Structure formats: C-alpha cells, structure tokens
Amino acid sequence: MSHRAIVVDRPLPDARPEAILRRVETAAAALEGGIDVDVLFSSVNYKDAIALTGGPGILRSLPLTPGIDVVGRVRTSADGWSAGDTVITNGGGLGERFDGGLAERSAVPAAHTIALPDGMTARTAAAIGTAGFTAALAVQAIATAGVSPDDGEILVTGAGGGVGSFAIALLAARGYRVAAVTGRESLADALVDLGAERVLERSEIDVADGKPMQSSRWAGAVDSVGSTTLVNVLAQTSYGGVVAACGLAQGPDLPGTVLPFILRGVTLAGINSVEAPLARRREAWAELATLPVDVIDSIAPRTEPLERATTIAREVLAGRVAGRVVIDTRA
The missing domain is CATH 3.90.180.10 (Medium-chain alcohol dehydrogenases, catalytic domain)
Structure with missing residues (x-):
C-alpha cells in the first residue's frame, strides 16, 4: 500500500x-x-x-x-x-x-x-521530540556531575529554540536558577514564564575577542550554539562547573584555550542524543513526562x-x- x-x-x-x-x-x-x-x-x-x-x-x-x-x-x-x-x-x-x-x-x-510514557499523548511526545530529549540529557549531565541549585546560576544559550526552551523548563523544575540568552528581545517574557530568572541579550555572551579567562558567572550551562559563544561560556564558568554542549548553531569550531579546564576544573560534557542507549532514553523521557502539558504546549x-x-x-x-x-x- x-x-x-x-x-x-x-x-x-x-x-x-x-x-x-x-x-x-x-x-x-x-x-x-x-x-x-x-x-x-x-x-x-x-x-x-x-x-x-x-x-x-x-x-x-x-x-x-x-x-x-x-x-x-x-x-x-x-x-x-x-x-x-x-x-x-x-x-x-x-x-x-x-x-x-x-x-x-x-x-x-x-x-x-x-x-x-503513561499519560502522555502522541502529540505531546512529538512536541517534546529530539529537542526536549536533548535538553533532558543535558540537564541530567549537569546534575549527575554534582552541580546543585545552591552552586549558582545555570546559563542556557539559544534559549529561544526548542532545546533551550526545554532546558529552561527542566532546570527550573529541578530548582536551579536560570539565566537565558537570546538574540530575540520579544521572547523575554515567554522565557521568564518557562522559568528563567533573567534574560540576557546575546551580545553579552557572543564576544569574538573575549579573554580566555573571564569573571566567574555560571555554575553550569546548556549550550546549543557552539563556536565563540561556547568559548565565552567556558571562560565564565565557575570552578568545578559543567557545560553541556549539544549544538552548533553558530558553528562547529571551538576557538578557545584549555585554561578553563586546567585552572578552574571546568567540564565540557558532550551530549549525543542520536545514539543514546535505551536506559538513558527511558530516564530522560520519564523526566520529560513530569513537565506540565501547558508548559510543553507553550514551547510547541x-x-x-x-x-x-x-x-x-x-x-x-x-x-x-x-x-x-x-x-x-x-x-
């Protein structure tokens, strides 16, 4: 047929x-x-x-x-x-x-x-999709590494996209304080509604000539942008912080130094949603199933x-x- x-x-x-x-x-x-x-x-x-x-x-x-x-x-x-x-x-x-x-x-x-998952509709699952699944893997990587809500703010770049939006909602649900980065000022109120405590303009993070080590600002981050944005995020991450990298909207390059890793013990955690094993998939989707449907519908x-x-x-x-x-x- x-x-x-x-x-x-x-x-x-x-x-x-x-x-x-x-x-x-x-x-x-x-x-x-x-x-x-x-x-x-x-x-x-x-x-x-x-x-x-x-x-x-x-x-x-x-x-x-x-x-x-x-x-x-x-x-x-x-x-x-x-x-x-x-x-x-x-x-x-x-x-x-x-x-x-x-x-x-x-x-x-x-x-x-x-x-x-029980209680989830097919449409809701598609609304979450790879974007929400990737965000869940990223948030779990930060939490599993030992970064707690008491350690400081978590930065989310590309916050207006699917991964960023779900990352904000998931982090807020775990009790983290979230700072969201977007180049679209019109999305600020929506990002706050999802759980961001504050919204930063993209130019605050995307600095082409940023110093290899900058003032500590973030306990961790979810980055879907890559390139110079990711380099600056790493340079601003506090001692022992974890940055989950899951995208390359700005580019696949990483024009930085090893200084954040060897001077502050920062961890760069790569997130691969394509080949994630079944156990991690079930764990991620179990967490996604706890999000209110109205939150998911607001993202999609x-x-x-x-x-x-x-x-x-x-x-x-x-x-x-x-x-x-x-x-x-x-x-």
Missing part, C-alpha cells in the same frame, strides 16, 4: 536537492529489521530544516525522507512490541541514514525506540500538516520560529 512521504531527491546538475511530497510504495531507504509503524506525528528540527531545504551534511544518501523524530503506532508485532503500541523514536539514524518521520509510515530502529503551540514541512523549515533557518513546530503526518 502506498503512503505519503516527503522525499528529498537527487538534484539536477548545478542545483540543490529538492524536497517533494509524493506517494511512495515503500520507504526509499527502509531500515532493515526496523519496527514498521504508522507515523502519527513528527516535527521540524534544525537538522530537518537543513535537509528539507537542500543543505549539505545531514542526509547520507539520496533519495531519502527527512525527519529525526517519529511518534507512531506499531503495525505488526516485532521486537517485543505488539501491534497498536504507541512508540517514540528520536535519532538513531532516522532522517539521516534511513527514511525518517516526515511520512505516513516509517521503519524505526528497535535500539532507539521506547514506549510512549503550532501543529502543521505534512505538506507545510518545507515551508516551516525555511522559517526555522530564518530564525522566525520560537520553540517547536509539530507535524501531523495524517493532515
């Missing part, structure tokens, strides 16, 4: 790859041995936005269906799952090596798939049909989307 999917095709000479919504008989690059699911919801993450607009570095082969998030219903019993079970898959190669969630049907890797208020995914992708890359956008694959 055919189903609708957004497929990024091979480009014509001297052209970018093109994302097209069309009917397909089978997944273009179905995961061998994957769990066959009817996709209920997906989302447009930063990675998806790049893939949908023909950008390089995300899709490992073409043609391929983007979408690193899948919330779906199992079609046929397999790998301990029963037909009708609702499952969540984030990463695991979806939308990069294998056909992803921007389709009505997908094959998801069992090693990266968990059950929908929009639900759009599958046919609008590419339009949303352009908005994401242009910085016109705050938080998250859910894609209803059946609409």
Whole structure:
C-alpha cells in the first residue's frame, strides 16, 4: 500500500536537492529489521530544516525522507512490541541514514525506540521530540556531575529554540536558577514564564575577542550554539562547573584555550542524543513526562500538516520560529 512521504531527491546538475511530497510504495531507504509503524506525528528540527531545504551534511544518501523524530503506532508485532503500541523514536539514524518521520509510515530502529510514557499523548511526545530529549540529557549531565541549585546560576544559550526552551523548563523544575540568552528581545517574557530568572541579550555572551579567562558567572550551562559563544561560556564558568554542549548553531569550531579546564576544573560534557542507549532514553523521557502539558504546549503551540514541512523549515533557518513546530503526518 502506498503512503505519503516527503522525499528529498537527487538534484539536477548545478542545483540543490529538492524536497517533494509524493506517494511512495515503500520507504526509499527502509531500515532493515526496523519496527514498521504508522507515523502519527513528527516535527521540524534544525537538522530537518537543513535537509528539507537542500543543505549539505545531514542526509547520507539520496533519495531519502527527512525527519529525526517519529511518534507512531506499531503495525505488526516485532521486537517485543505488539501491534497498536504507541512508540517514540528520536535519532538513531532516522532522517539521516534511513527514511525518517516526515511520512505516513516509517521503519524505526528497535535500539532507539521506547514506549510512549503513561499519560502522555502522541502529540505531546512529538512536541517534546529530539529537542526536549536533548535538553533532558543535558540537564541530567549537569546534575549527575554534582552541580546543585545552591552552586549558582545555570546559563542556557539559544534559549529561544526548542532545546533551550526545554532546558529552561527542566532546570527550573529541578530548582536551579536560570539565566537565558537570546538574540530575540520579544521572547523575554515567554522565557521568564518557562522559568528563567533573567534574560540576557546575546551580545553579552557572543564576544569574538573575549579573554580566555573571564569573571566567574555560571555554575553550569546548556549550550546549543557552539563556536565563540561556547568559548565565552567556558571562560565564565565557575570552578568545578559543567557545560553541556549539544549544538552548533553558530558553528562547529571551538576557538578557545584549555585554561578553563586546567585552572578552574571546568567540564565540557558532550551530549549525543542520536545514539543514546535505551536506559538513558527511558530516564530522560520519564523526566520529560513530569513537565506540565501547558508548559510543553507553550514551547510547541503550532501543529502543521505534512505538506507545510518545507515551508516551516525555511522559517526555522530564518530564525522566525520560537520553540517547536509539530507535524501531523495524517493532515
């Protein structure tokens, strides 16, 4: 039976790859041995936005269906799952090596798939998605390393994005005092509503010629920006602090020094949500399930049909989307 999917095709000479919504008989690059699911919801993450607009570095082969998030219903019993079970898959190669969630049907890797938490709806799970999952891993890395709410403020960069928004909510729920950084002044009130005690303008942190060691300001940080912003965050982190790095919106480079590590004992913790093992996935999602639904909905208020995914992708890359956008694959 055919189903609708957004497929990024091979480009014509001297052209970018093109994302097209069309009917397909089978997944273009179905995961061998994957769990066959009817996709209920997906989302447009930063990675998806790049893939949908023909950008390089995300899709490992073409043609391929983007979408690193899948919330779906199992079609046929397999790998301990029963037909009708609702499952969540984030990463695991979806939308990069294998056909992803921007389709009505997908094959998801069992090693990266968990059950929908009790009491959570499929739409809510998609609203959280990889962004919320990554934020939970980052917050847990800071807490597990021993940074407590009594140690000082936690900085969240890229606070207007999905990862940053969920990081603020999760940190506040644990009792941390949060300082949020954004380049969009219009988001300040919303970030405070999520739990930030104060909001900083991006220029306060993004200083190209910042000193390798700066005044101690943060007990820890969640950074989704990278590059010079991350270097300055490290230089401002207090003794024994932990910085969880989970993104590269500004760039993949790290033009700094080792001084924060060897003079203040700062830890740079890398967060990889793609290959996180099942135990960590279940732990992260258990924490995410404690967030109030109205908080999640405030981060992801929009639900759009599958046919609008590419339009949303352009908005994401242009910085016109705050938080998250859910894609209803059946609409």
